[in-house]
Amino acid sequence: MTLLSPDFAEELKEFSDDSALACFNCGTCVAICPLIDAHFPRRMIRYVQIGARERILENATELWKCLHCGLCTQTCPREANPGEILLGLKRLIVNHWRKKA
Amino acid sequence: MDDNLNRNVDAIVIGGGIAGLQAALDLADQGFSVAVIEKDASVGGKMIRLSKVFPTLDCASCITTPKMAAAAHHERITLYTYCDLKSLQRVDGSVRADVIQRPRYVDAQKCIGCRKCEFTCPVMVADQEQGGFSPTKAIAIPFSNAIPQIAVLDPEHCMLCGRCERVCPTQAVDYFQKPRPFTVTARTAVITTGFEMTGMTDKPQYGRGTIPNLIDALQMERLLAPHGPYNRVLRPSDGKAPDSIAYIQCAGSRDISMGLSYCSRVCCMYAIKQAMLLSGSLPLADITIYYMDIRAFGKGYEQFFQNAQAMGINFVRAKVAAVEAGPDGSVRLHYEAQDGEGVTTSDHDLAVLSLGLIPAWHPDGICTLATGTDRFIEVLRPKLAPVQTSMAGVFTAGAASGPKDIVDTITEAGNAAMAAGRYLAAQPGSTPRPAETRADIEATVHIDG
Amino acid sequence: MYHPRDIIDTIAGNLRTTRNPFGIPHFLVNRWWRKANLPRRGDAMLFTGLMYQFIPYIETSTGYLAKYEESPLARYLRYARYAPGYLSGLGLAMITPSREKQNFDRILRDIVRILKASQVDLYYRPELDRYSGILLYDLGDQETFVAHARWLANRLKRAGVRKLITVDPHTTYALKELFPKYTGTSFDVHPYFELLRLNGHTIQRTVTLHDPCFYGRYLGLSDVPARALAGLGITCVEVDRSGAFTHCCGGPAESISPKLAGEVGRRRLAQLEATGAPIVAMCPICLANLRKLGADVQDLSSVMVQGI
């Protein structure tokens, strides 16, 4: 993959109270998520951590699978607040679409 | 022993586990008199209850009993068991411990440890020393290698039938025994109060203690011990020999959602050790350890981990998110397999929660010792004086000041004995009593109940 | 799965122009109170947020969405915002069966009955009872949500409303947590079951209470309805996942992927059915989604009303 750009996490801060940085990639959110869907939602969180902006944009619609039920946040052992990160990403993407439009 | 339990000694050691025993021995060997206050009916702490210990796979009993016996027989050590510490205070340059010895309902001086009472007692109770898997009696010696070998009556379950009293050859059973308050005065103290495990119900996603074949690591220690409840490893619900066993790491550590942010330091190694012992006793069983980071940091630990991998033990990097009862008594684990599979469930015949370590004792209401945000005893200078607490002349060692493995605990206990010895030496008018002959040292058994 | 952008834009557009996410005129949606005979003044204003009222319309629209989700027509929906026809506005109102509407309207009337039985001094002003905008918050359209929330908060403030009685978890969360944060206006918000003092004849029965995420987890309120039920002699059986660890009913996925809503809902239903006792929900979305999966689910108010 091309160069990493961790500045993306800074960009996200505008849309979310929580950054993805606290996450230590244990995968609890994935296993607890009612969706039972591959690496969701950690995949998105990981992309935020390493700043894989293009990956996020390519897969943006996936974010709306999140039901905002909050179970991942409740369960997260690092209080990284995955639910809020996803919500922040949704806002960032909506903003991105609107700006493009 | 006289009726009066009060003592004036050089050093008090609070807790008779491996840390306390080692600190007491190292203090006594320097010529200081020591009183050990232990809450259980036997000294030996958690270590005597283990099967084998990493990374040497020595039998835990074989390593612990010599130290227990050495302390029990040491001329300068007095062991007080079955005691609660009520207060620990500095008074005029000395340290005063107010202690209450709980009633065993058995006269410690008369009991000869013959277990006639235990064999006669008609009341069966679950033996917590065997993980609750097998029964013991309402009056019993705590466990086979307990020191002292004195029976303890369980008033919760005793139905006062009087059989034990009649059968006792020394008339040691005393249903009217009262708690005995006493005071030990010393010039220094060492706190070695050790740890407890987090609870099986602490993480709601792990079944709140209702999943039949989900056990904790200390229970597995008993299943693996040569003198354990079944004499072999069977799963508790139906006595089936498990074909597939899972270890769930960080089940009480590194989890802020449980209020425990710290690493419990020993769970990786004890899980690997148990896995190796299991693969010895159940050669065909699949054993999987679900982990986040393997923390094999001690001497010989990494090689031990590598050996376990070579033996075919599976290591899956994942934090188990939820556990539930599966079909046919199995235990179902939910986790994210990070190697591309993604969210996965797996069923195992038996699963072990590698619970974390929390302090066994808290100084609230007993003394002014400072504790950290992790609730373990605070050490003021973890680098240069890792055994110095916030109270002058009071030292600590072992898991009382944070999770620690046995090797680190024993070494730290030695340093606590050194620090306490230095403190004593710096006190005016302090000279350790010269030893008489070795025969003296060996010849006196100091066990005050 | 539908492209979220299309859904968001449709809803945002409707909300901006009509203050209703589906573009249905307010007088058509909010009709339940007409037979309820409610005072316009009192201590606390009942605020439904229209969630119960919307359910029949959502059912209808997603019925169409589900039909086409896996078909090439899904992509065609992209153009829906140009010709929403049967999916929003009057058209949607026309094709939604009235029997369904009556069912949900009855729930609201039941809530009023149990509140009255508890001597709650409530009042109602239908013109102030508007949608909270929560769906757009969940979908990430923060801009539209905040604009709508400010409009609503101002309207309520200007009308002198202080204390609100809510009837569903989504509206409760929006008013209690999100409004103060994003509009700067706070109200004294209580879900209706918090105010109940029911001492009617006791019903000896056992139910399975499904905690909605917003009550169980976000607001930590799962004990309150259980206590209210206990007052009527109704016991709740423990569900495998409940309280702070409750499992989503799948309903919120409805607008994006009815298929996903079904999958998640079936998982939850299995947990609820494992108890063997009748299932009770307290959120219109949960109620609708679980019912759609074939479960016989009652609303909390319908159970309680039998006790008074």
Added chain:
Amino acid sequence: MTQDKKNDNATAPRIGVYICHCGGNISDHVDVDAVRRQIERMPGVAVARTNMFMCSDPGQAAIAEDLQNGTVDRVVVASCAPSLHEATFRNAIRRAGANPYIYEHVNIREQVSWVHHGETATAKAADLVAAAAAKAGLLKPLTPIRVPATRHATVIGGGVAGLSAARDLAARGIPVALVEKSSYLGGQLARLDRIAPTGERATDLVRELAGAVLEHPDIAVYTDTQVVGCDGYIGNFKLTLRRQAADALIGAQADDIPPAGIRPTGPSAAERQETALETGAIILATGFRSYQPRRGEYGFGEYAPVLTLPALIEKMARQAHQGPLLQIDGRPIRSVAMIHCVGSRQIPGIHTEDEEGRLNEYCSRTCCTATLNAADRIRREHPGTRVYELYRDIRTYGRGQEDLYEQAARNGVVFLRFEPDQEPRVTAADPDDGFALKIQVTDTLTFGETLDVPADLVVLATGMEPNDVSDLVEMMKLPVGTDRFLLEVHPKLRPVEMPVGGIFVAGTCQAPFDVGETCNAAGAAAVKAAAMLTEGHVELDPFVAEVDTARCQGNGACVEACLNPGALNLVEMQIDGQTVQRARVTPALCLGCGACVAVCPTNAIDVCGMTLRQYEAMVDAIVAGPAAAETV
């Protein structure tokens, strides 16, 4: 039953046998009186008695009375397991004024009445008592061995472990010689900056410790000095110290980091070129050196911006500057990649052995926290600099360390995890990237994708290796583990002891430790030495080997079999005017295992208190039983 079995021969042993009922525990299954009747007819048995509880005061009093009035001079008690009451009866005998080693214990409870029932139990008990009586007849009074000990300890190594141990011992009133090879005190700690997780300055800690040592009147500090000779044994070592030019030693520093620490300015204790030192105990605190990467290992030596962690720490401390970007050697660093486990956790078949074919398979324990500490500090002080950590497992096991890990993550350190068989590759970056280097890593956290990490600086988290102490190992016969660290006797039973009595080990010469753990190890070693030296003598069990020079032919088989080198030696002596070689035991070194006994062709060596003859007598008695013994 006290009628004396009058014995004409006054020197023949008079054995008293005391059999315990244990309140029925024994007597319910063993006919205690029958045993007594059989045993009292045995030759040598002066008296046989029974008691309900031998361990009670009346039971012990009976023994004392018989000893004091001369009825008996050997004692056998048949009761419970020796672990419970052997010491009780030995003490009773001593209190009665007799030698406690004329005692033999028989276990007829745990090993008879609790495991056998009926007549066989009585018969076996009688056999065992007969065997004990047979052994008792051959017992001799013994005296514990008292070895005078020089009240002085020598600490080798002037790092944290050595300084700490020296300070501890001196505080207990024991004079200490501290021997340090280099000109500096403080060891590796002196080369660090702020240490995690407390944030203390390493130099402050070194100053405090070294200050205490230098000021203490009972500590003689020998810098630029090495131990070149060691003789003697526990309590009585003779060391030779040699002063060596400091310059010659600095070259020994493997990396390019300048030496640091406290350089004593006062007069050195080593006035002469060579010093002879008599010392009672030795503490080895020879420490570690930082792993030096091979040329080409992660680009080390090939690309200038590849540094070791100690080098980074030293440069950051020395070239401290402020600003959004970290600067190293005047270069602004926009991105740092830190690679964990360099020179640690090496796996055969994956990692490359060094020139001597060795791999460091162990974990170096401290590098994870040290790396996180550096990374976190860079992020806090230079927020414009990106930090990546490439790791296998994060091992923040200690108190406060996991919090540091979390804090570093929250401060923007990005973690990438690689498998040992997919090591990161450091290469020069494409010129367009604008960075100096590029690290290609297959990141398991990103679902096995291969990522390119841009870096202006690569930091290798190098592990610990023990300092080369082969000279001391040879000289003092020290065991070394496969990891090349010094190997303790047993990690739990005797964690700070070397097999040679009186030699202890402290700190990172034993295994990787952090500063606190090193201080614990030093204290633990010091307490053992203090306990040993407090009395001015070392008291040892009397159960050691003893040579019968009349029988010894000096063939040396015992010396070869001896498990503790030095405990047995062949010495020349004059016997009947002739110079002969005979074995001689150094009791202070003898472990009493008896390995020598088995190989002596002339039965000239035995272990006191457990002679072969005694065991043979026991076997004879077991085979024959007391009844047969009676007819002998």
Added chain:
Amino acid sequence: MGPAIQAKENKILVLATESCAYPGADSVGQAHSSYPANVYILRVKAPVLFPERFYLDCFAKGIAGIIVMSCGEECPYDGAYHALARRLDRVYQTMKAQEIDIRRLRLTAICTVCNRAFLNEVNQMNELVQTLISAGHA
């Protein structure tokens, strides 16, 4: 097979190390498990003390079986276990030469809580001894 052992010579000798096997045997007693009464346990510091002839003498004297219960690899005397194992190998050679059934001498490791292993060892040895005795009578 060599000289048959006699019925009266059915005693089994156990050489048990004081730090491991001897307390192990005590632990069996504490559990009140029973085992044959012809088992005689001698407490030894380290069995490496006994020369080859000691074992052979025991058999000559009429001891039916010998179990050396050591601490195994956990032996407190470094190197003693290997020296012992080598020595017993030589004893086996001599036993073979003298046609003594080599199963009558066994080296094993027993720890302080090895109740079951202890019972296995003594029961197996007892069975062997009984078999050899009945073979001798036959």
